[in-house]
Amino acid sequence: MQGAPPDQMGASNPHMFLILLLLIHGASAAPNAPLPKWQTLSVIQNIFSRPSTFDGTLGMYMVDDVVELRPPHIWLNVEYNSFFLEHKISTEDYLKALPKEFSFSYISSPEVAFLKSVGGLLKQSKTKFVFRLLNENVVEPSTKKTYGELAKDLKFIKEFASGILVPKTYIWPLNKDQYLAPSTSLVKDAHALGLEVYASGFANDVGLSYNYSYDPSAEYLQFIDNSDFAVDGLLTDFPPTASGAVACLAHSKGNPLPPPQRPRPLIISHNGASGVFPGSTDLAYQQAMKDGADIIDCTVQMSKDGVAFCMPSADLGSCTTAGTAFINKGSTVREIQNKSGIFSFDLSWSEIQTLKPDLVGPFAQAGLKRNPVAKNAGKFMTLPGFLDMAKASNVSGILIDIEHAAYLATRGLGVVDAVTGALTKAGYDKETKQQLLIQSDDSSVLSAFKKPFPASKRVLSIDTEISDVAKPSVDDIKGVADGVRIHRNSIAQVTGYFLTHFTNVVGTLHAANLTVFVGVLKNEFMNLGFDYFADPMVEVVTYSDAVMADGLITEFPATAAAYFKSPCSDLNLNLSYSILPAQPGALVNIAVPGALPPAGAPAPLLEPADVLDPPLPPVLAVSTAAAPAPTGAADSTTSAASINADSSLLVAGMVAVLSLSFLQ
Numbered sequence: 001m002q003g004a005p006p007d008q009m010g011a012s013n014p015h016m017f018l019i020l021l022l023l024i025h026g027a028s029a030a031p032n033a034p035l036p037k038w039q040t041l042s043v044i045q046n047i048f049s050r051p052s053t054f055d056g057t058l059g060m061y062m063v064d065d066v067v068e069l070r071p072p073h074i075w076l077n078v079e080y081n082s083f084f085l086e087h088k089i090s091t092e093d094y095l096k097a098l099p100k101e102f103s104f105s106y107i108s109s110p111e112v113a114f115l116k117s118v119g120g121l122l123k124q125s126k127t128k129f130v131f132r133l134l135n136e137n138v139v140e141p142s143t144k145k146t147y148g149e150l151a152k153d154l155k156f157i158k159e160f161a162s163g164i165l166v167p168k169t170y171i172w173p174l175n176k177d178q179y180l181a182p183s184t185s186l187v188k189d190a191h192a193l194g195l196e197v198y199a200s201g202f203a204n205d206v207g208l209s210y211n212y213s214y215d216p217s218a219e220y221l222q223f224i225d226n227s228d229f230a231v232d233g234l235l236t237d238f239p240p241t242a243s244g245a246v247a248c249l250a251h252s253k254g255n256p257l258p259p260p261q262r263p264r265p266l267i268i269s270h271n272g273a274s275g276v277f278p279g280s281t282d283l284a285y286q287q288a289m290k291d292g293a294d295i296i297d298c299t300v301q302m303s304k305d306g307v308a309f310c311m312p313s314a315d316l317g318s319c320t321t322a323g324t325a326f327i328n329k330g331s332t333v334r335e336i337q338n339k340s341g342i343f344s345f346d347l348s349w350s351e352i353q354t355l356k357p358d359l360v361g362p363f364a365q366a367g368l369k370r371n372p373v374a375k376n377a378g379k380f381m382t383l384p385g386f387l388d389m390a391k392a393s394n395v396s397g398i399l400i401d402i403e404h405a406a407y408l409a410t411r412g413l414g415v416v417d418a419v420t421g422a423l424t425k426a427g428y429d430k431e432t433k434q435q436l437l438i439q440s441d442d443s444s445v446l447s448a449f450k451k452p453f454p455a456s457k458r459v460l461s462i463d464t465e466i467s468d469v470a471k472p473s474v475d476d477i478k479g480v481a482d483g484v485r486i487h488r489n490s491i492a493q494v495t496g497y498f499l500t501h502f503t504n505v506v507g508t509l510h511a512a513n514l515t516v517f518v519g520v521l522k523n524e525f526m527n528l529g530f531d532y533f534a535d536p537m538v539e540v541v542t543y544s545d546a547v548m549a550d551g552l553i554t555e556f557p558a559t560a561a562a563y564f565k566s567p568c569s570d571l572n573l574n575l576s577y578s579i580l581p582a583q584p585g586a587l588v589n590i591a592v593p594g595a596l597p598p599a600g601a602p603a604p605l606l607e608p609a610d611v612l613d614p615p616l617p618p619v620l621a622v623s624t625a626a627a628p629a630p631t632g633a634a635d636s637t638t639s640a641a642s643i644n645a646d647s648s649l650l651v652a653g654m655v656a657v658l659s660l661s662f663l664q
Helices: 063-068 081-086 091-097 112-121 154-158 186-192 216-224 239-249 282-291 383-391 405-410 415-425 443-448 471-480 505-511 536-546 557-565 640-645 647-658
Strands: 075-077 106-109 128-132 163-167 196-202 233-236 266-269 295-302 308-310 397-402 435-440 457-461 483-487 492-495 498-502 515-521 551-554
Touching: 081 112, 091 112, 106 112, 112 128, 128 196, 163 186, 186 196, 196 216, 216 233, 216 239, 216 557, 233 239, 239 536, 239 557, 266 282, 266 515, 266 557, 282 295, 282 383, 282 557, 295 383, 295 415, 295 435, 308 383, 308 415, 383 397, 383 415, 397 415, 405 415, 405 443, 415 443, 435 443, 443 457, 443 471, 457 471, 457 515, 471 505, 505 515, 515 536, 536 551, 536 557, 551 557
Parallel strands: 075 106, 106 128, 128 163, 163 196, 196 233, 266 295, 266 551, 295 397, 397 435, 435 457, 457 483, 483 515, 515 551
Antiparallel strands: 295 308, 492 498
C-alpha cells in the first residue's frame, strides 16, 4: 500500500488533509487466559464486486495490533456506545485502562453523549473529538434530533467536538439523475466556527456522480481542489487513490500538458471522448480535444452511396438508433461479425443522417451508464468534416482507422480511395504541423498509404490476444508498418481478475524499433483487474511507467491527461510520494493456494500468417440507388405485407437490438 502524502502537500491550504482509517476497538486477552472467541473469527468481504479470494484468511485487527504498526496517527471510531452501555460495557473504562502509548489523534462517534463524556475524561490530552453525522433522517440517540437537524446547529456541535465527519452528500448533494447539485455551505460555515470537516462515503468501486466519468480521483478533487473550499480529510475504502489526488493531482489542473514524447506516451482518443459523449460525434471530438487528447481518431465507415464518415462500427445498431428506425434492414455479414446488424453500407447517407447517436456503455446492463443526459447528443461527422475540425484545432495529430476494406470493395465501395482523396484534399499529403497515423488490421491497406503519404506512420492493429511476437512476424510487420496497436490483455495477463505477469510483447516490438499503442482504456471499475484497486489512473500509470507504451488509446482522455499534468508523472523529480503502477502477482502471492481458478492456456504467438493479408480486390462497379429516408416510426418505409415477407430479417434486427450492450 502506498504511503501517506508528504506533510508539505497540505501546507498551501489552511486545513491539513488527512486520510482516515476507522478501527474496531477491543481489549486484548490477559496472559494465560483462554483464547477469546473473537480470536477464532476471520473476516470476509461483504461487498460482492470485490475479491472474495481472501475470505477467511485474515483475522480481526484490534487496537493493540494497530498500535504495534506505529502509524503516525490513529483515529478511533466508537460507533455503538449506547449499545455497549445496555450490555454493561464501558468504553470510557476501556480508554482509561489503556497504556499511555495508546494515544489517539482522533476519536469520533455518532453519539453526542459519548463525545461529551469522553471529552471530559481526556480533556488534558491532545486528542481531537469528531462528531460523526449519519444520514440526515436518522435520529441521534441522546438528543433525539435527526442528524440533518444537528448539521444546522454547528454552534451546538462546537461545544463538544473539534470537527465533524459527514457523508459526502452533505457537501456535494446529487440530484435525482445522479448529477452534482450545487454545493452546500456546510464546509465554509463549519470552518468559520473553527470546526474541521471530514467527508466520508468514498469508494472507487461504487456508483459515482456522472460528472466524474467513473474517475474516483476526480471526485476527491471536487472536495479538496475546488475554488470555494476544501475539506480537512477524506474517509475512504481506497487510501492510495485519495493520497494520489492530494499529493499529485491537487492544484495541477491548470498545468500545461508536457509534450507528447517521453517521459509520457501519446494520449489517443477512441472515437473521441466516447466515455462522455456518443462516439465519433462532433461533441465527442470536441470533448477529447478539451480533455487533452494528443491524437483524435476517426474509424471510417462507408454509406451505400459512397460517403465516408466517422463511426465506431459498421453495425449502426451498436452506436445509433438504427435498431428502431431501420429494423427491417437487419442482416448478417459473416465477413464483419457473427451476429445480425444494421450496416452502414446498406443505408444511404441521407438515411443515416436521420438517425441519432446512441451512447451505450459496455457495462450499462450492470448499472454503470455513461452520461445519460447526453445519450443521444451530437452530430455525425463525414471524414472531410472531421479533417476540417482537426486542422482547425491544436491537436498534434489524427489517426484514421480503416476497417473491412476487402469486403467493401465487393460492395462497390472503395474506402481506401475515399480516405486517400479526403486526406489529399485536406493537405495531409504535405502536412507538417499534424502527425498522420493510418491504422488498419489489413496489411494491404497500410501498404496502399506508403507512397501517397510517405510522412505518415502506419499502425497495424492486432485484434487477437497474443503472448509474444515470433521473429519472422516482427520482420513482416516492419515491412508494412511503423507501429502496432495491441489489446491490454496482450500485455497484462489476468487470472480470475488478478494480474499475474506482464508479457514480453512490448519489449519484443520495441527491440525492433516499432511503436506500441495499447488500448482500449475505460474508466469503469468493472473493466479493471483487482490489482488496479478500481482506479483507472493506476492503469494509465502502469502502461505508461511500467510497460512504457508509446500511446494510450482511451475513451476517457481526461483521466490520462490529469496524470500527465501532475508532477508525479515526471519520474525524474524523485518525489517522496507518487502514484505507483500495479505490480503483477502482488495480490496473487498472498492468496491461499487453490483460491484462484486455474490459469488459462497461454495466448498464441503472433505468426506471419497473422500479419500479412492478400492484396485488396478491385472495387466492383455496383449500381446503387439511394432509398428514401424514413419519415417517422420504425419500418415507415416498408409496407406491412413486405415486413411479413421479410420476417427473417425482422427477427435478425430484433436480435441486434437486444444485444447492443455487448458489442464492445
